Amino acid sequence: MMAVEISGVAKTFRASHGPRRVFEHLDATFPRGASVGILGVRNAGKSTLLRLIGGSILPDHGKVRRHGSVSPPVATTQAYHAALTGRENLHFVARVNGFDGDAAARFVACFAQMGEAIDQPLSSYTRERRSRFLFAASYALPFDIYLADEALFGGTGVFRERCAELVQARRTQATLIFTTRSPQMLRRFADIGAVLHEGRLHMFERIGDAIRLFRSLDPGTASDTDSAPEDEEDEEERFADEPFGPSA
Ligand SMILES: Nc1ncnc2c1ncn2[C@@H]1O[C@H](COP(=O)(O)OP(=O)(O)OP(=O)(O)O)[C@@H](O)[C@H]1O
Numbered sequence: 001m002m003a004v005e006i007s008g009v010a011k012t013f014r015a016s017h018g019p020r021r022v023f024e025h026l027d028a029t030f031p032r033g034a035s036v037g038i039l040g041v042r043n044a045g046k047s048t049l050l051r052l053i054g055g056s057i058l059p060d061h062g063k064v065r066r067h068g069s070v071s072p073p074v075a076t077t078q079a080y081h082a083a084l085t086g087r088e089n090l091h092f093v094a095r096v097n098g099f100d101g102d103a104a105a106r107f108v109a110c111f112a113q114m115g116e117a118i119d120q121p122l123s124s125y126t127r128e129r130r131s132r133f134l135f136a137a138s139y140a141l142p143f144d145i146y147l148a149d150e151a152l153f154g155g156t157g158v159f160r161e162r163c164a165e166l167v168q169a170r171r172t173q174a175t176l177i178f179t180t181r182s183p184q185m186l187r188r189f190a191d192i193g194a195v196l197h198e199g200r201l202h203m204f205e206r207i208g209d210a211i212r213l214f215r216s217l218d219p220g221t222a223s224d225t226d227s228a229p230e231d232e233e234d235e236e237e238r239f240a241d242e243p244f245g246p247s248a
Pocket of ligand 1: 042046049
């Protein structure tokens with residue numbers, strides 16, 4: 001049983017300096033219940049693939065079939081309104097997706113230890129609280145398929161570790177599709193390793209095989225070992241300053 005099936009997808013962006021073809025004929029399948037980690041060098045098309053899966057952009061040709069509800073990308077700010085409180089935002093997002101807003105707000109208030117801030121506008125949140133809210137909210141609704149573009153979990157200190165445990169828990173309940181440039185993230189969170197290269201997605205049941213292919217494409221990761229510090233912290237930084245609300 002598949003969670004997502006991609007067949008014959010083509011996608012070209014029209015930029016001012018000319019067209020940029022990211023996919024010409026992409027085929028890929030994502031098994032239900034599996035956690036698939038997608039490695040790829042810069043500009044390989046990882047974000048484009050995630051956006052196609054999520055439906056925020058459409059293919060020029062081909063089909064993306066989703067079997068189940070799909071989350072917005074983890075820690076995305078675009079679903080939220082800065083002037084609304086945390087609780088109001090969660091109610092809104094839950095309602096749009098057909099889920100229980102009260103349960104989502106309870107979960108986030110407790111998991112992110114929001115205190116009274118759950119009833120204050122997002123615009124008043126500190127950087128740390130904002131990050132906790134975004135990551136807790138990402139996993140508060142029971143989607144069938146979670147998407148994460150580079151930042152799978154975040155925050156600092158104890159919250160960060162609890163957030164990683166939360167991802168592991170969701171991984172046992174749902175399908176997870178995430179992109180990364182960190183082989184260690186694959187080892188820690190993926191059941192299936194994938195490498196996006198020249199418009200094709202190569203999938204491996206053995207994570208080590210995916211990492212070997214990736215390292216051969218990106219010599220910068222050649223010295224990366226299991227004991228090296230994780231580099232995913234940089235990946236989530238960009239969420240800290242992104243404005244709330246839909247992007248232009
Ligand atoms: N909206 C867009 N308009 C024009 N070009 C785009 C657009 N989105 C992506 N591209 C181009 O498509 C290519 C793939 O971009 P994408 O962001 O999907 O790669 P990526 O693998 O996620 O890169 P990174 O690791 O740097 O985040 C890049 O050359 C990028 O410049």
